[in-house]
Amino acid sequence: MYVHALKIYFIFAKYIYNTLFVMKKVSIKDVAKRAGVSIGTVDRVIHNRGRVSEDTQKKVLKICREMDYQPNVLAQRLASDKTFVFATFTPKPKRDNSYWQTPLNGILKAADELSGYGVRVENYFFDQDDEESFRQESLNILLNKPDGVLMAPLFHREAGDLAKKLDANHIPYVFIDSIVEGTNYLSYFGQDSFRSGYLAGRLIWFHLKKKSEVIIINFTSDLENHLHLKNREKGMQQFLEDHHFRGKIVNLNIGPREELLLTHTLYERLHHKTLGLFVTSSAHKVARSLQKIGKDQLMFIGYDLTPDNVGYLNKGIIDVLLCQKPMAQGYDGILALFNYLVRKREIEKDHSMPIEIVVRENFQDYSDL
Amino acid sequence: MYVHALKIYFIFAKYIYNTLFVMKKVSIKDVAKRAGVSIGTVDRVIHNRGRVSEDTQKKVLKICREMDYQPNVLAQRLASDKTFVFATFTPKPKRDNSYWQTPLNGILKAADELSGYGVRVENYFFDQDDEESFRQESLNILLNKPDGVLMAPLFHREAGDLAKKLDANHIPYVFIDSIVEGTNYLSYFGQDSFRSGYLAGRLIWFHLKKKSEVIIINFTSDLENHLHLKNREKGMQQFLEDHHFRGKIVNLNIGPREELLLTHTLYERLHHKTLGLFVTSSAHKVARSLQKIGKDQLMFIGYDLTPDNVGYLNKGIIDVLLCQKPMAQGYDGILALFNYLVRKREIEKDHSMPIEIVVRENFQDYSDL
DNA sequence: TTTAAGGGCGTGTACGTACACGCAGAATTT
DNA sequence: AAATTCTGCGTGTACGTACACGCCCTTAAA
Known part of the structure; x- marks a missing residue:
């Protein structure tokens, strides 16, 4: 009362x-x-x-x-000399595939902002072509007993093992990029691949005519992203089906060997009825080939704002890039740990990041995301 | 050394x-x-x-x-009993135009997050049809001597006066939505209208054929947004010119009187060559009329994720909505004040918010932005 | 010479919390 | 009955900063 x-x-x-x-x-x-x-x-x-x-x-x-x-959070942090330590575990950014630099930038930004609040972030990396490196560094993380972990679980089996050990140590962990099912993760920040493919369908639909042709390209060598890529493709196909597309859908699966012949393959496949091109990863490779062949009535949709891709977006070869805020995935993930561990707030579990539609006229807005 | x-x-x-x-x-x-x-x-x-x-x-x-x-920010805030007071000054959200509810939500969210750090946010409102109410509340704001102000300067003259008085009192202020030129504002978070119109051009371009027609609709009664609307239109026209569009561009300026005849006007104007429709504000009004007439090959681009607009987006009447993160404008604006006044950080001056492209398939992502 | 007015500096307390310590008294053991 | 342990609680100090207070010493004024 x-x-x-x-x-x-x-x-x-x-x-x-x-x-x-x-x-x-x-x-x-x-x-x-x-x-x-x-x-x-x-x-x-x-x-x-x-x-x-x-x-x-x-x-x-x-x-x-x-x-x-x-x-009073301020007084709490001040009084307890405890420094919260968050570990991050992501693929080491490579020069030729700097995608993973972006989430890392988000992580670093959050780390900087939180440094005043008694929080320290330690970055661990693994080689995305080497599962053993994942296992190795997992051990290091566990040894250093962080208060929370943020990881990109590219290797689902190994990540699942790590998750179990973290559970045993009562260390909460956040996933970015994708989820390992069956784990007890605190929160997830990442993409909804199917939905993004479906959305790509909507965009390509603006351009299609009833009797046109769409080509969908999958790089099958991109194994660690395999599920993502498959779901993107499925999303696109579902959209076209839902909207009674009567044209032709051509699926090209490009393995490591076929990659060398990409230009040739495209040259053979493209004709005047081809109005849509959807590439589920490494759009820049396709763009390079396409640049040689020339591109006219084609609408080309790809993924991710890597420098290569943006270059082709600017040249008008790629028309649309979809992305799901990789920087925000890192940033928000760290902030989730902070809010949960330090501020003792409740955390929503699943965050599929907004699907951003990027064209030449607004890519600057996302250059640091 | x-x-x-x-x-x-x-x-x-x-x-x-x-x-x-x-x-x-x-x-x-x-x-x-x-x-x-x-x-x-x-x-x-x-x-x-x-x-x-x-x-x-x-x-x-x-x-x-x-x-x-x-x-150490924590210790600073703890030791000084000073409570920082930020005043916000925005149009009072109306039921039929709840656009201004969104920035307000961002403001409230920031206020909640900062409440633990000795920050209090006071919300002042004015009637967006009544300049006098702006003047009145300006006085109240000044009387209560806030440490910082965030405002949407819809009435440029009156906002300029307020800005001058704030300058005299050494109270920093942040603009959202638009800028009053010649003022000494701390930071700006808002839209770049011309660029968004230009971007709309790109989108409509995906759909246009060489000899088609585009209709651009301006509601001239939307006086307080007049500059924004004009720039959006200019942006679109510039794009079409830059890309050598050879079709027809029809400009319809709808005054308060013509609004009643909107359905009739549209019915007369639309024909099979009309492939694009660009409405610089109040898209829902046009959508309502269009729903009666029926819509086939038309691509319809409007602005802002108001509930009305989203309704028509879902029905497939509106194809694309552009928006510039109104919620983030409020949120980021408050955080800028916090970072400047409390954390003594440097603030970047101009922040044109990302232009978000929203279609039926990703509007949920933005429903709270 | 005495008094006053400052300048230049150290000290002490407060902010709200965490946590070690210690002190009674009760409960248990020897 | 004495010694020990345990329970329940209060006290004190620390965290890093802000700011009021007051002390000493110089310089100027009376």
């Missing part, structure tokens, strides 16, 4: 004074005073550190609720 | 231990010790509160730089 009346009163007061009214935050001291105990006792109750009689405990908790006590 | 060596050492140490090495933050106390003075003196130097000899001042500053002293 009392609480309720109090809250109503505050709201009313706020209203009258146009939110000018200052609601002084209740501190642990206020709670102690009203409960007739010392600060230390309240602290013990709040942290469940025992050595408090049941009666007192109940009374203190009740008063905490009544007064709507909210711990 | 010393510093340099120290830094290198740290970097080296970090490298060796895989960033495990803990760099203890230097505090005011460390600086004091090394300078051979007391904490109080260092504090006076840092805050320019005088009563320090010139020699000491120089020495302390030098050592601050050498040791790379960074004040």
Whole structure:
């Protein structure tokens, strides 16, 4: 009752004074005073550190609720000399495939922002062509006992093993890029591949005519992304089916060997009825070939704002690039750990990042995302 | 020299231990010790509160730089009982035009997040049809002497006056939505109307044929957005010109009176060659009419994710909505004030928000932006 | 010479929390 | 009955900063 009346009163007061009214935050001291105990006792109750009689405990908790006590994060971080350590585990960015530089940039940005709040971020890397390197570094991470982990679980089996060990150590972990099913992850920030393919369908649909042809290209050598790529393709096909596309859909699966003949293959396949081209990864490779052949009525949709891709977007070879905020995946992932561990906030579990549609006229907006 | 060596050492140490090495933050106390003075003196130097000899001042500053002293925000906020007060000044959201609810949501979100850091946000509103209400509330804002202001300067003259008075009181202010030229604003978060129109051109271009027709609709009653709307139209026209569009461009300026006859007008104007429709505001009104007439080969591009618009996007009447993150405008604006005033960080001046391309397949991603 | 007015500086307390310590009294063991 | 352990609690200090206060010493004014 009392609480309720109090809250109503505050709201009313706020209203009258146009939110000018200052609601002084209740501190642990206020709670102690009203409960007739010392600060230390309240602290013990709040942290469940025992050595408090049941009666007192109940009374203190009740008063905490009544007064709507909210711990002061600043003072908490200041008082506890504990530095929170977050480990990140992502593929080492390569020069020729700098995709993974972007999530890393987001991670570094978050690390910088949180450095003032007693948080340190340690970056661990693995080689995306080498599962053994994943296993190796997993051990290092566990040895250093971080308070939380953010990882891109490209190798699902190995990542699952790591997840289990983290669970055993009660270390929460966040996934970016993709999810390992059956794990007890804290939160996920990543892409919804099927939906992005479906969306690509919508875009290509603007351009298609009833009796035209669409080519879908899959690089089958891109094994670690295999599921993503397959789902993108499926999404596109589903859209065309849902919208009763009567033209032709050509699926090209390009293996490592076929890659050398890409220009030739394209040259043979393209004709005047080909109005759509959808490439589920490494669009720049296709763009390079296409540049030689020439491109006229074709609408070309690819993925990710890598420098190569953006170059071809600018030249008008690629028309649309889809991306799911790789930088934000890293940034938001770290912030989720912070909010959960440090600020003790609840975290939503699944975050499929917005699917960004990027054309030549707005790519600058995303150049640092 | 010393510093340099120290830094290198740290970097080296970090490298060796895989960033495990803990760099203890230097505090005011460390600086004091090394300078051979007391904490109080260092504090006076840092805050320019005088009563320090010139020699000491120089020495302390030098050592601050050498040791790379960074004040601890937590301790700062904790120690100073000062509550920072930010005022926001935006149009009161109406039921039939809830656009302004969105930036407000961003503001409220930021306010919530910062409430733990000794920041309070007061929301002031004006009636977007009534310049007098802007003037009135301006006075209230000034009376309450906030530490910083965020405003949407729909009435440029009145906003300019307010800006001048804020300057006189040394209160920094952030603009969202649009800029009042000639003012000394801290930062701007908003749209680039011309560029968004140009981008709309690109999208419609995917669909156009050489000899088709594009209709551009402007609601001239939307006075407070007049400049935005005009620039959007210009952007579209520029794109079509740059790409040698040979079809026809029809400009319809709909005043308050013509609005009643909208369905009729559209019915007369639309024919089988009309492939593009670009509406610079209030797309839902056009969509309502279009729904009655029926829509076939038409590509319809509008602005902003208002519930009305989204409804028509879902029905397939509107094909694309462009928006420039109204929620982020509010959120980022408040955070800019925080970073500038509380964390004393440098702020970038102009932030034209990313232009988001929203279709039926990704509108959920933006429903809370 | 005495008094006043400053300049230049150190000290102390406060902010809200965490946690070690220690002190009673009760409960248990010897 | 004495010694030990345990329970329940209060006290004190630390975290890094802000700021009021006051002390000493110089310089100027009376």
